Amino acid sequence: MKKVYLIGFRGIGFRDAQFSQEDALIRAGHVGIAFEDAPKHIFGFHPTEAASRAVGDDTAVIEWLKEHHTLAGALQDDSAIFRRADTLAQQGARTTVWQIVIPVEDEDYTRIRQQVLQWYNDGTTFTYAFPRQGEDPPADRDNCATFPRRLGLPLPEPSGQLVKYMAALESAGERWIPEDKES
Amino acid sequence: MEPIQVLTDRELLNTLEHKLSDLAALWRGRKDQPEADAIVRQYHAILNCMIELGFREGLDVDSELPDRLMPETYLNLHS
Numbered sequence: 001m002k003k004v005y006l007i008g009f010r011g012i013g014f015r016d017a018q019f020s021q022e023d024a025l026i027r028a029g030h031v032g033i034a035f036e037d038a039p040k041h042i043f044g045f046h047p048t049e050a051a052s053r054a055v056g057d058d059t060a061v062i063e064w065l066k067e068h069h070t071l072a073g074a075l076q077d078d079s080a081i082f083r084r085a086d087t088l089a090q091q092g093a094r095t096t097v098w099q100i101v102i103p104v105e106d107e108d109y110t111r112i113r114q115q116v117l118q119w120y121n122d123g124t125t126f127t128y129a130f131p132r133q134g135e136d137p138p139a140d141r142d143n144c145a146t147f148p149r150r151l152g153l154p155l156p157e158p159s160g161q162l163v164k165y166m167a168a169l170e171s172a173g174e175r176w177i178p179e180d181k182e183s
Numbered sequence: 184m185e186p187i188q189v190l191t192d193r194e195l196l197n198t199l200e201h202k203l204s205d206l207a208a209l210w211r212g213r214k215d216q217p218e219a220d221a222i223v224r225q226y227h228a229i230l231n232c233m234i235e236l237g238f239r240e241g242l243d244v245d246s247e248l249p250d251r252l253m254p255e256t257y258l259n260l261h262s
Contacts, residue, residue, distance in 0.1 A: 013241025015261035066249045068211035130245045134212030161204040
């Protein structure tokens with residue numbers, strides 16, 4: 001068996017001027033995937049820079065998504081975002097980073113990791129949207145929290161709504177520690 | 184508006200915050216249907232109640248409605 005990690009943190013929101021210079025993902029919250037063989041690299045699904053800038057600045061992008069419009073998204077190396085969230089959490093922000101460990105069979109691990117690396121290297125795009133309720137969730141759109149389903153990974157909470165998802169991740173998981181801090 | 188400290192209850196606020204998240208997601212699924220207005224009214228009632236109980240944080244972005252539909256009390260708190 002080998003380990004896949006689901007790693008996430010709650011965002012600080014877009015309302016606090018103190019954090020207005022932070023990356024949009026720090027303000028929105030984020031979930032990513034890492035692998036036992038290279039745990040420093042955390043891959044997260046979010047709108048591409050090109051798709052976002054076609055809408056406008058970060059505030060415009062968030063309003064666009066809150067209106068339930070979609071954007072092209074891709075897996076990106078967001079390792080630095082998670083380290084920044086951890087640093088801010090130590091300063092009192094609500095960005096504590098949590099992880100759950102998902103044990104998978106060796107052959108599944110290889111398949112999942114190769115798929116992630118292929119999508120990352122190819123810049124493969126998928127449809128990104130905020131979660132919605134009230135009708136069958138369309139299978140063709142995800143946010144960062146639900147994207148791992150495309151790899152056959154179990155989700156700690158099915159809706160992908162971050163306040164609920166992060167509560168589940170915290171309840172079932174453990175504090176994530178950046179590898180360079182581990183003894 | 185001064186919060187009513189004696190009634191502030193973190194567990195209650197967490198429950199209400201999860202409900203707001205559900206309503207925002209429900210609104211996104213039904214924004215073009217007749218019940219969308221009722222969802223917005225419920226959302227306002229709960230968020231205004233939370234503010235009355237002392238809630239002063241920013242919501243998660245996917246727990247918010249578009250700014251044009253958010254209660255003024257909430258927007259004014261963070262303006």
